[in-house]
Amino acid sequence: MPLVRIDLQKGKDASYRQKAGQIVYEAMVASTGVPKNDHFQIIGEHSADNFIFDPDYLGIHRTGDLIFVQIFFNEGRSVAQKQALYKAIAEGLSTALQLRPEDVFISLVEVKKENWSFGNGVAQYAS
Structure with a gap:
């Protein structure tokens, strides 16, 4: 269950922001084993x-x-998976949005599975 925050300066249109979100999502699925449809994002302009x-x-x-791309997800991914994720995001944003790779800042926050509630006040992943 990743939760992704994408933050950028005001001035980019909705299609740019949505494309950025899609690229990050696709990179997570391809690089880190995130299940399809496990798609939760907050895109903020500042x-x-x-x-x-x-x-x-x-x-x-x-x-x-x-x-800025900040991804909260379950702990346990290898360094190689994280490196592949960083590369896929930077390359994807560069190719699709003509964004310089130097302008892609990524931070991962790993949490234990019991730290998620998907709704109803229940920790669905808790043992």
Whole structure:
């Protein structure tokens, strides 16, 4: 069960935002074994005043086109799966949206299965 947050500066149209979400979803299915239809995303737009980043941290030059992708999902994926996911997202966004790979910032947050409730106040994955 991944929950994905995608954040970017205001100014991109709805089709751009939706395409970004689709690319991230498809990369998760292909790279990390996320089941099809396990698709939950929050896409947020922010004014430049509320979208703060260092333009050159770690020697990577970022622009105002930067996209933050934060993925919350169950722990247990290998480093190789995570690396494949990062690459698939960056390449997919670059190809489909002409977004520079330097402008793709990805953060994974792994949680235990019992930390999810899909509704009804029940921890469906708890043992």
